[in-house]
Amino acid sequence: MKLAVLDRYGTLCAEPPPHTPRLGAWNALPGALEAVARLNQAGWHAVLLTAQPGLGRGLYDCAALNDYHRQMYKQMAAAGAKLDAVFFCPHAPDERCDCYGPQAQLLRQVLERFGVEAAKVAVIGSRGAHLQAGAAVGARLYRVGTAALTGVELPDLPQAGIPAFPTLQDCVAALVDEAHECAAPAAA
Secondary structure (H helix, E strand, O other), rough: OOEEEEEEEEOOEEOOOOOOOOOOOOEEEHHHHHHHHHHHHOOOEOOOOOOOOOHOOOOOOOOHHHHHHHHHHHHHHHHOOOOOOEEOOOOHHHHHHOOOHHHHHHHHHHHHHOOOOEEEEEEOOOOOHHHHHHHHHHEEEEEEOOOOOOOOOOOOOOOOHHOOOHHHHHHHHHHHHHHHHHHOOOOO
């Protein structure tokens, strides 16, 4: 099974302003929906992994988060894209949970649910916590976007070793081409 674990902000949709009190409308970054559709068409399963500290802080509730995800699913369906699941951490940062970031419990749940080895999973994101989770379980890391990962420690993996792409579309093109090249028969 080919599985891509996507971050939301900076990968699928734009970063919200700091300390946004509510979720608002879900709007995809240009080309992001088409990128997920291309993954799907190439036989990849796609999962969203996201931290939702606003739940833990009481800034919004699960009903608002579900509405936000309904908007996302509707836009994805219109573009021929599909996410197989959404996994989220509902804790505020001061709760020091083991869901997201270096502890990676949420990503371990994804691996268990889909029955796939971490080394075969593409963890794609723009945020340090998302990439840290992937590094903690031994997944393949792909960085998208232009945000700097200052102060982010990725265990046993120098930041220079992480393939970086300006957009999710660019990353998906490389993944799909890489898989196609691996499957192609050797020339005689």
